[in-house]
Amino acid sequence: MKDIELKKMAEVEEKAFSKEQLLKYANDIGKLYEEERSQRKALERANAELQREILERTRLQDELRRSERAYRSLFEESQEAIFITTREGTLVDANNAFLKLVGYERKELVGSSILKTYEDPSVRTLVIQLVEENDGLKDFEIRLRRKDGIVCECVLACSVRRGPNGSILGYQGIIRDVTAQERVRRTLELARRMEALAHMAGGIAHEIRNPLAISSSAAQLLQNAQLAPDLVETCVGKVLSGIHRASLIIENLLVFAKPLTDYTLTHVNVAELIAVTMEELSSRATKQRIEIISKLDSERLFLSGNPELLHRAFLNLFLNGFAAMPQGGSLAVTAGRKDLEVTVNVTDSGKGMSKEQCDRAFDPFYHDHPAKGGIGLGLSVAYSIVRDHGGTIQVESRLGEGSTFLVTLPLSDPE
Numbered sequence: 001m002k003d004i005e006l007k008k009m010a011e012v013e014e015k016a017f018s019k020e021q022l023l024k025y026a027n028d029i030g031k032l033y034e035e036e037r038s039q040r041k042a043l044e045r046a047n048a049e050l051q052r053e054i055l056e057r058t059r060l061q062d063e064l065r066r067s068e069r070a071y072r073s074l075f076e077e078s079q080e081a082i083f084i085t086t087r088e089g090t091l092v093d094a095n096n097a098f099l100k101l102v103g104y105e106r107k108e109l110v111g112s113s114i115l116k117t118y119e120d121p122s123v124r125t126l127v128i129q130l131v132e133e134n135d136g137l138k139d140f141e142i143r144l145r146r147k148d149g150i151v152c153e154c155v156l157a158c159s160v161r162r163g164p165n166g167s168i169l170g171y172q173g174i175i176r177d178v179t180a181q182e183r184v185r186r187t188l189e190l191a192r193r194m195e196a197l198a199h200m201a202g203g204i205a206h207e208i209r210n211p212l213a214i215s216s217s218a219a220q221l222l223q224n225a226q227l228a229p230d231l232v233e234t235c236v237g238k239v240l241s242g243i244h245r246a247s248l249i250i251e252n253l254l255v256f257a258k259p260l261t262d263y264t265l266t267h268v269n270v271a272e273l274i275a276v277t278m279e280e281l282s283s284r285a286t287k288q289r290i291e292i293i294s295k296l297d298s299e300r301l302f303l304s305g306n307p308e309l310l311h312r313a314f315l316n317l318f319l320n321g322f323a324a325m326p327q328g329g330s331l332a333v334t335a336g337r338k339d340l341e342v343t344v345n346v347t348d349s350g351k352g353m354s355k356e357q358c359d360r361a362f363d364p365f366y367h368d369h370p371a372k373g374g375i376g377l378g379l380s381v382a383y384s385i386v387r388d389h390g391g392t393i394q395v396e397s398r399l400g401e402g403s404t405f406l407v408t409l410p411l412s413d414p415e
Contacts, residue, residue, distance in 0.1 A: 081175040084161070087168055089113050089124065101154075101177055103147035119143040119151050131158050131171060144175070153182040204253070208246050215242030251312075267412060268307045270342050271296040271335050277314045278333065281322070289328030297336040304412040305389045313385040316378035317346045317405050324350030324403065337411065341391075344407040353397040361395050 081098035085091050091114045099106055102117045115121040123142055131137045140156045158173030218238035221227060227235070278292055285292050321331045329349035336343055353361065362383040386393045390410045397403035 081177070082173070083114065083175070084170065084172045085114050086170040087128075089115055092170065098175065101146075101152065101175065102144060103150075108147075117144050117146075119145040127156065127158065128171070131160060132168070135160060137173075142175075152177050153179045204249070208249055211242035211245040215239045215246075218242070265304055265306055267302045268305050268310055270301040270303060270310070270344065270409065271298075273307060273310055274314055274333060274335055274344065277311055277318065280315070281318055284322065285331070288322060288325070290322060290325055291330040293330055293332040295332075295334045299337060301335065301337055301342045302412055303342055303389070303409050305409070309385045310389070313382040313407075314344070314346075316382040317407075320378050320382075320405075321346060321348035321350065321403075324348050329402075338408075340411050342407075342409045342411055344409075345404055346407070347402060347404040349402045352399045352401045353395070353403055354399055358395050358397050362393070 076095050078095055079097055081101045082095045083091060083098050084093045091110050091112060094106070094110060099109065102109070104117075109117075115124060118124055120143070127137065127140065127142070130140070136157075136159045138157045140158070142154050142156050144152045144154050146152060155176045155178050156173055157175075158171055161169045161172055163169050215238065218235035221235045222232065222239075275294070275296060278294060282292070318331065318333075325331075325348055331349075332345075332347040334343075334345045362379050383393050386407055386409065392408050394406045395403060396406065
């Protein structure tokens with residue numbers, strides 16, 4: 001019995017923990033508790049952060065919905081026609097103003113090709129090219145065809161829609177219907193053209209009537225068989241002069257109406273052409289007591305153009321100067337090179353022009369034309385010819401100080 005008790009006590013002693021073991025165990029338990037406590041606090045912090053994030057996302061979603069509602073309201077209520085398309089041309093969205101403009105129901109148009117709204121579908125190719133090259137397009141004139149077939153004059157502003165990586169998703173834009181404004185503009189333009197036509201017709205009639213009247217009077221005198229020989233010669237001269245003047249007016253009219261593309265272009269030596277033109281006027285200059293002073297660059301000044309037209313332009317400028325000096329004077333002509341241009345200055349010592357006359361010097365048949373008694377369309381024809389050759393023509397003048405016409409024309413290589 002005693003042996004049994006001793007054995008049991010030995011087993012108990014074996015299983016018992018030492019002090020050091022108990023302390024270690026207690027320390028481990030404490031560490032586990034602290035770790036669990038730290039994890040719990042971290043979990044609580046994460047939970048709180050998650051709640052804050054959920055609240056923030058909820059707030060942002062509410063703001064986004066409010067923003068989307070505001071955008072949608074602005075989109076739908078805008079009086080300007082707004083559209084969004086894919087790159088291929090499928091209409092993604094459009095507001096009521098756009099649908100009203102083209103006359104379609106939303107279900108008929110959204111999701112289908114926007115090309116059905118173009119009068120000429122090929123125009124969209126040009127629009128897309130310009131939008132992508134310039135990253136946008138403004139005030140581009142297009143014509144849209146409504147569902148009922150009516151064509152509208154419109155102005156387009158368009159931009160590119162891009163994805164996060166910069167790829168082009170499609171296009172968005174605004175279209176304004178300017179049909180009414182365009183109709184008014186065309187009406188005003190037609191009225192202006194009719195007024196100009198009436199003004200020109202009156203000018204032509206006036207310009208041609210004078211030489212015809214002189215020729216008619218001279219011809220009536222020639223019917224008198226008893227007319228003295230010297231008077232016959234004078235009358236014949238008046239008839240021929242009237243015919244020449246009327247012919248010159250008609251030639252100017254034909255030049256004024258005919259585009260440059262109808263003429264053959266060659267390389268023209270401007271200095272040489274001006275010299276020939278001045279030589280043609282030498283006898284007339286002598287009769288009118290006008291001294292012609294020329295300073296032409298010896299360098300060969302070539303430009304691409306029609307020699308007949310350029311001759312007429314300079315002839316008209318010279319004759320305009322003659323007409324401004326009925327009592328005689330001087331006409332100075334200079335021609336030279338400046339950079340890549342030919343410059344020609346024609347200066348007369350006539351009575352000069354006011355600012356209003358300078359502003360309208362190139363208007364055909366201007367009633368208060370500075371060169372009264374001249375050739376009517378002369379300056380207008382000269383202006384038209386110089387412009388068609390890619391040049392410019394300007395006038396500088398003051399009353400009592402003569403006038404200077406400044407012509408510039410682009411040089412060309414004769415080779």
